[in-house]
Amino acid sequence: MHPEKQTHDFEPKIIAFVCTWCTYAGADLAGTSRMQYPANVRVLKFPCTGRIDPVFILKAFQQGADGVLVSGCHPGDCHYIAGNFHARRRFAAFRKLLEFVGVDLNRLQFSWVSAAEGGKWVEVVTDLTEKVRAMGPMTEFKELAMEEQWSGAINTPELKEAYSQI
C-alpha cells in the first residue's frame, strides 16, 4: 500500500509561487486526478502572479530553497485581466538580474499552468525537482547567510558544523 520512498542523496527544497485561479487549481486537479509527483514542492498561493514580488523569490532562495517555481495563468486567461502580463515583464527583468549576480537560472522556473492542466503541473514540478536534484544543493545563499564581516566573525565549532551541513 505504501511504496518505499525512493532514496536520493539529496532532496531539494522547491518553493512554488502560484496564482489561485489557474495554477493552484491546476495543482488541485492533479490531486483529484490522483497524479503522482515528487513531494519536494511547497506551494504558496497568491491571488494573481501580478501580486508576486521579486523579493519573494530572493527571500525563498535566502530561506534555503534549492529551486523556485513561479506559475500562473496563460496569457489572456488572467482572472484579473492583465496581472500575468505585468508579471511576465517583471520576471523577465528580474531573472536577468539574478543571472547577472550569478544565480544559475536553472533553479528558477516560470510556467503557465491553467486550471485544466493538472498534467502540466505534474510535469513542471517533476522536471524542476529532477533538474535541481541533479544540480545539487543551492549553496550560494546558504553560505552567504553564514558569512560575517571579518571583524564580527568568530570561528565557533557551531559555525563550522553549520557550514559543513550546507
Place this chain on the structure above:
Amino acid sequence: MSRIGVFICHCGENISRTVDVERVAQQVGKMPGVAFSTDYKYMCSDPGQNLLKKAIQEQNLTHVVVAACSPRMHEKTFRKAVEAAGLNPFLCEMANIREHCSWVHENREEATVKATEIVGMMVERVKKNRVLPTITVPVTKRSLVIGGGIAGIQAALDIADCGHEVILVEREPSIGGHMAQLSETFPTLDCSQCIMTPKMVDVANHPNIKLYTYSEIELVEGYIGNFQVTIKKRARSVDEDKCTGCGVCMTKCPQKKIPNKFDQNIGMRTAIYIPFPQAVPNTPVIDRENCTMFKTGKCGVCQKVCGPGAVDFEQQDQLIIEAVGAIVVATGFDLYTIDEKPKGSLIKGYGEFGHGKIPDVIDGMTFERLASASGPTGGKILRPSDGKEPKQIVFIQCIGSRAREKGISYCSKVCCMYTAKHTMLYHHKVHDGQAYVFFMDARTPGKSYDEFWRRSIEEEEAVYIRGMVSRLYQKGDKIIVRGSDIAVGVQVEIEADMVVLATAIQPQKGADTLAQKLGISYDKYNFYSEAHAKLRPVECATAGIYLAGACQGPKDIPETVSQASAAAAKVMTLFSKDLLEREPIVARVKESGCVGCFACKKVCAYGAVEEKEIRDRQGNLIKTVAFVNPGVCAGCGTCQATCPSKSVELDGYTDEQIVAMIESL
C-alpha cells in the same frame, strides 16, 4: 500572543491513508503559538464543524487552521463556522493536505513530513492575518440598460417590473433591434413583430423605464452600486414632448428616396422618418445628412406642416448624467459584411461570393425584410435587381462562420435554423420555386429545432447539399453557383435566380470602444467576456456590469431572452440589499508611506486607483497620494508588487503573511 487552533482532517481515508494525521497534529501542537491541535474524521461534517466551534470557545482560540482539502473546496465552509463561533472569518486559513499532498504522494513518510510543513506554513501565515471587516458599498437602485433590442427590452422590463427604475439607452431612433426586422421566427414561425411590438409598447408605457433613443453612452465613471453615466442624446430635431406622431411631416417630406437601413437599404424612406411603422417612440427623427433644410438651409416643409410645432431645426445634442447602480450591456450583433475588410479588422472579406457586386446575392437579414409582410415588398419574395420572383434560390451557410482562414473560427449558431426557416418561407410564398442549401453541418440543438430542420427537407422540399460553394458568378440574369456535394462526391452547378448568404454574426460596430468606456474585457472578435464561461455567464469581471444577448456571443431569441432575464435577476439580487457586501480582499494605501508616484495606478486594470490630496488643517496641500477604491478593486495585488515602497497592501495577502510563510519553510 496568538492561540491558534489546528484541525487536521482525515477526509474519511482520503488524507489519513497516506498522511499520518495524528503525527501531524502532534508535531503541529509544538509549533510556537499553537494552543490546540487535533485530528478528526470529517472536518466539513456537522460534528466536525461543531468540534471547531466548541474548541474556539473553550480554548479561547484567536486563529484557526483547518488542514484538509483545497481551500477552493471548503474555505467558505470553515470561515462561516469560525464566524459562527464569534471569530472574524478571515482569521481562519486552510492548509491543503489533500489535493496538494495525500492524493499526489504515495509514500507515507514523505507525505506526513510535507503535510506538517504545509500546516506549519499556514500556522505562520494565520498569525499575521488581520480581522477584515466585510466591505459595504451603498447601492443606487437604478439600472442602466444599453441596447434596446430584445435582450435590452427583456432585461429592462424584468427590472422595472420588480419596482426599480431603468434607464434604457438605444443608439437607433427606435427600440426593437434586429428582432423587429425579422419576418417569422423559428421553430414556431410566429410573426416576429407580433410578439415583439407589444413588448416595445410595454417599455414605452412602463412607469419605471426612462427611455433614451437616438442616444449613446459617452462616459462611464464609478463602480458597482455607484456608476455615473453620461449619455449623449443626439438631436432628433423633433420635440418629443410636442410631437403627436401624426406622421404628416413624413408624407410631406420632399426627400423620399433615402435607403432605409431598417429595410436593409432595399426600401426607401424620407429625411424626416421613423424607421418602421411600429417604432417606439413613435416620434420621427430628421436625418440631417439627407435633409434639404440642413443641406441647403431651404425647405422646412415639415416644420410648416407640423401642427403642434414639434419640428426644431435648432435642437442640440444633449449630455445627460444618470446615476445608476448596475449596468446591463445588451448591444447585440451585426452581420458580417463580406465584401470588405474593415481597417484594422482581423477578418478577411468574401469577395468571391459577389455580395455587394451581384445585386441578387443578398444576406439573410435582407431575405427577412423581403419575406416580412411589412417589408419593402409587402412580403413578396422579389429579386432586388428586377423585381422578378426567383424560381431557383440558393442558400449558402457558414459565410464567415467557422472559417478560420477568414479569421472567424466560431459558429454563429443561428444560421442553420434561420436558413431552414428561409427555405420554408420561400416555399410558402413561391410554390413552384426550388430552394437549395449548401451546408457544412446542420446544427440544430434546441427544443423542436431538429424537427423543424427536417421539416424543411421532408415537407418543404428544400434540397440540402453538403459542401461548400467554390465559385459563384453572374451569367445573364442567372447566378451560376458551383460547388461540390461531398456526400455524393460530385460537382454541382445550379443556375440560381437569387442567392442568400448566411453571414456570420459579429458584435456591433464600436463594441470595443464601449467596452473601454465601461472597463470590461472583450475577446479578439470584440464579443464581451463573461466573468466565468460556465458559472458566471452573465456577469462581467468588472463588478456591477452584466451581459445580455448576442453582444457576448451568437445567440438565438429564446437564449437571449433567458440571458436577459438572468442579467435582470443579477441586477435585482444586487438591488435586494441597501448595502452591497464585498469580500474584503482589496488593496489599501498606507498614506504615510505613499509618495504619489502612481505606479499602482499605471498597472491597475480596473481603474481602482485614484489620486487623493492630503491637506493640513489650514488647507495647504501636503501631498497627493494614491487611494484605492474598495468598491472597484478586484484584489489582484499587482499594485503592491509594483509599489516601490510597499505603501499599498492587499489585505489577505500582505507581505507579512507571505514572508511568514516563506520563513516557515
Place this chain on the structure above:
Amino acid sequence: MTEPIDTSIYSAVTAAIQTEAQRILAAGLVTAIVGYAASRRNGSTQPIIVTDAAAAEKLIFTPASVNNLALYLTKAKKEIPKKGKIGIVVKGCDLKAIVGLMGEAQLKRNDLYLIGVPCAGVLASTVQPSTALTADTIASKCTECDARLPSDCDYVPNVQLPTQPQLAGKYAVEIARLEALTPAERWAYWKEQFAKCIKCYACRQVCPFCFCEQCLCDRNKPQMVDTTPRPAGNTAWHIVRAMHLAGRCAGCAECERVCPMDIPLNLLNRKMAKELKELYDYEAGFEVNDKGPLTTYTDKDDQSFIK
C-alpha cells in the same frame, strides 16, 4: 592612454550660468537655484542652493561638478522648500533623471527652470578633484554618454561642444566580461564586491529615484531585507535596489560615485537598462514617458523563458 579631454568651455559655461542665474533671480523668475560651488579641497565642488542674485557669482561648472542635483528637487529632500519655481543646473545625464521624475509624478516641468550644461565629461570618483580630465580620469558613465547637450531646457549656454576623443564604453566592456563568466564566477565576483558594503545607504540617499518616504528596506513588518551590513543582507539589498531601479534609472551613476567602498553599483543598473532595451526597446531619454517598461505590457511580450 592618458588622452586629455578638452574642458576649456567650462569657464564660458560658468560665466554664462552666473549671468543667467543673476538675471532670473533678480527678475524673480525663480525662488532658488541649485548649482555647484567651489569647496575647500583643491578643485572640488559641492552642491549649493542660491536664493540671492548677489550670490550667483558662487556658481561654477568644472570637471568636478559630479553631483546629480536633481536629487534636491525630490520629496526625499524635505529640507529644501519647494515653493515657487526652482532653477537647477543640469548635465544631460541629470536631465534624464528629471525627465524620469516627471514621468513618476514627482516633478512638474512648470515648476522648474532648467539651466542645461553642454558637458564634455566629469571626473571619476576614484581620482582627486584637482585632477585634469583625461580618457583615464573621466567618469565611466561619460564614456557611454549620449546626452552631452541637454535639450528642452530653459537656458543653455551658447558654447560649442569640443569634439570628444572616442572612448571605449567602460560599462559595456565590463558587462560583456561578466556575462562571459559562469554563474559561479559571477557570484564570486559580486560576493567579494557586496561583502565590502557597510550599509551606509549613500547609494540610496543620492539616487534621484529613491524618493520613497520610507524605503522598503527600512520597514520591519515584514523585514524584507536584513538590515545588518553582513554579506547576506548586503547582497539582498543590492539586488532589491537594482530591481527597483530597473526601467527607471536614468544612468547618472551617482550610486557608484558615492560608494565609499567602490562597489561598481552602476554595472547592475546598466545591465538592467541593456536588458530592458533589448526586451522592450526602452531607454531613458529626454522625453517624458507616462509609463515605464515595467508598468506596462503588450500581449506580445517575450515569454521564451516561460514553460
Place this chain on the structure above:
Amino acid sequence: MQKYISQQNLTTLLDTLIKQGTRVVAPHMNAGVPLYEPIQSAADMATGQLPRRSAKEAFFPVCEDIMSYEKEGQRISLKDIDPARFPETVLVGVRPCDAAAIPVLDEVFSWDYKDEFFLERRKKTTIIGLACTAADDACFCTAVGLFPGETKGSDLFLTPLEDGGYACESYSDKGETLINGNKELFAEPTKTKALSLAEPQTEKIDLKKVKSWLDEHFEDPLWDGIATRCVGCGACAFVCPACHCFDIVDEGTEKAGKRRKSWDACGFWKFTHHASGHNPRDLQPKRYRNRIMHKFKYYDDKFGQTLCTGCGRCVRVCPVGIDIASIVEEISKK
C-alpha cells in the same frame, strides 16, 4: 623602550605571529579598496594608502552577533556569545589618526556600562602604529591637535626610516611584551634619518573656542546653511574612526535567529525615529548638528575629549562635499 626593526624583521615578526595563531590585522587591498583586514602573510600588508575604513572595526565590528534565540514549543532558549572566543590580535600599520581614536573610544565603552564586546577585543589586541608620511588635502589631523607622528593609542609605534627599517618605541606593557617576546628581531635604535612626515594640511583650530560657541548655539542659522544639502547617508559616520553609535536588531525567523549589533549613523532619518512616529530630529540640519555637537561638545562635556582625529575620511566620502574641517574652522572664527 626604543628599538630598531628592519623591514625584513618586521615581516618575520608578522609571519611568526600569524604562524603562532595570532590574528594579524593590517591595511590590505580588498577588491581594489584598502581596508584593515586580517592578513595571511606579511607580504599582504599594503600601507601605501589610508584604509578606507578606520581601525575601529577591530574592536567595534561593522556587525556582530551578541545573542541567539531558538523557539521550540512554548519555550524560548537564549544563548549568549562568549567573548572568550575573540582571538588574540595584533593590529599593525595603524595610522596615527586611527590609533589616536581608540583611547577616545575606551571612554564611552567603559563608562557606566562596560561593553564586554569592545573591552574584550581591546584587551586582546596590540596596536602597532605607523607614522604618517603621505597626506592629502582632505586630511586635517593638525587642525584637531594631532600630528602625523602622533603616538596616542599605539602600544608600539613605528617611524619609517630612510633605510626601509623603522624606529620603534613602545608605549605600553603590551608593546613591551611584544618586543620582549621577539627580542631577536629588534635591535638598538640607529642614527638613520627618519623619512619626512606628511605635510600638515591645516592650521590648528582652537577647539575650546569651538566648544564654547557650540555651548551657546544649539539653535543657529549655521545648521540650516550647512546641512540642507546633506543627503542623510551614513558614509561619514561609518568611515569615521571615532563614531561609535550602533543599532541592535533581531534577525531570523519565528523559530530561530540572532540578535545583532551593527554600526548606526546619526545622519539616518531613522536614527531618532520614535516608535510613536515622532522624530525629534525630523530634518537633516538637526541630524547634522548632532554630529558636530557630539564630536566637539557632548563628548568633551562627558569625557573631556574631542571625538575627531582629523583623518579626513568623512570629507573624502561625503557625496555632497560636506567638509567638517571647514565647518569647525568657520565656527572657531565666530
